[in-house]
Amino acid sequence: MPKVSSDTLWELAAAEVRSRESGGVEEDGGEATGERTVFLIGSKAGGKTSLLLRCLDRDEPPKPTLALEYTFGRRAKGHNTPKDIAHLWELGGGTSLSDLIQIPVTPLNIRSLSVILVLDLSKPNILWGTMEKLVEAAQSQVEKASSQAQRGEKAKPGAKSQTSVHLPARVLPKDYPDRDLISPFPVPLLIVGSKYDLFQELDSHNKKVVSKTLRFIAHYYAASLIFTSIKSESLMSKMKSFFSHLAFGLDRGKTVSGDPTKPLIIPAGSDSFTQIGSPPANDVDISSLHAKNPKDLWKKVYERAFPPESINEQRELKDPAKDPQYKEPLIDAMRAQKDQELEQYKRNVAKSWKGLQLES
Structure with a gap:
């Protein structure tokens, strides 16, 4: 009988524990445990539930999201091996329920968290406001959870005095485009422009404004960007690739499309400010807008083309029983x-x- 190898189950388990304690985090937010958390936020009635069901290959009619909902997805890695699990949270109500972001974003899952921001392309007048408020709320909670996680690690008996690597701060490659000019979102972020079929009905100039602006926003936050529609199988196939990349660590594909006349598909790190160009302000001198920073300049140009609607979602009725x-x-x-x-x-x-x- 051959001699048993010294790499016993206990040895492998000890190696796994050491890997976790050393902060063994994958580049795009996944942990070695095979569990990840994906948090969907975005425009009210923007199609988040429909997109999620299609990405999970669930053949069921979508229902309006009531406040905050949870589901999960599983993927088999191989025969007789544990399945990868994706914990999936979806926030309803657009920006009106942004206070609930603190529930799915916690110190326990911060290292395996990624965010999907779904923006309704058919409603460009509320697109910037929705994006801005939700990104700021999510970023604030991520940073808070990160700080709590770090304090918790330092408080453990025998913890190292050095700064822990348990913070999910993304470390971009040194050759990342415009690395010193952007403000990376602290966890992997995917921006999805939904309802592309309705977006195509806009005139060419307005489509150009929306497309260039979202390219700027995505690059500024070191996020991936994709335009999609549940009515297009080819676009949904590409959307599934991006989703599976965040949920299960699969390859997201190498397709890149920055043509404003076509659906945008731009993985993080594939764009640059040089390729994006200047804000599309044909009817105004950009220098006269008195912007505080590049992001503020793009906001001013965008809102000249699409004045924000005066109706604030915060003023809407929050009682679901009367909705x-x-x-x-x-x-x-x-x-x-x-x-x-x-x-x-x-x-x-x-x-x-x-x-x-x-x-x-």
């Missing part, structure tokens, strides 16, 4: 009955108090 998209006839009828009973009770109580005041 028509969540209609449930039986439940709504019971709710109406209970509301009437409550109003009657309030009136009776008010009368009794008035009677007591008169008697006194």
Whole structure:
């Protein structure tokens, strides 16, 4: 009988533990455990659920997302091997429920986290505002969770005094385009322009403004960018590649398309400010806009072409029970009955108090 190798199960387990303790994090956010977290945020009714179901190959009708929802995906790596697991969170309500970002973004999953920002291309007037608020809210929570994770590691018995590598700060290659001019999002970020079929109905100049602006934003945050539509199998195939790259670490493909007349497909690191060019401001002198920085300049140019709508999602009704998209006839009828009973009770109580005041 051959001698058993010294690489026993215990040796392999010890090596795995050492790898985790040393901060063994993959380049795009995945850990050696085979579990990753993907957080979807974006435009209200922008198609996040539909895109997610298609990426998971689930043949079921999409339902409006109520606040924050969780699901998961699994992928077999091979015969008799543990499956990779992707924890998938989706935030509904556009920007109105951004406070809930703190729930899926925690110190426990920060090293395996990636974010997908879905922007509705058919509504360019609210696109910048949606992007800006959600990116800022997500970045703030990621940084907070990172700080908490680092403090937790340092508090462990026997922890090293040096700065821990458990922060998910992305270290870009030295040859990354415009490395010193951009502000990388702290975890892998994918920006998805949804409803490309409706976007095609815009005139050529407006499409150019949206396309160039999103290229700038994606490059500024060191994010990947893709335009897609659930009505196009070819575009959804490419979208699935990007999703599987974040969720399971698969190859995202090498396709790159920066032509504004076609759907944009630009993996992170494939663009540059030189290729993007200057903001498309044909009717105004850019120097007269008094921008504080390049991002502010692009914002001013974009909002000249697409003035932001005055309706703020924060002012919208936040009670899902009164939102028509969540209609449930039986439940709504019971709710109406209970509301009437409550109003009657309030009136009776008010009368009794008035009677007591008169008697006194």
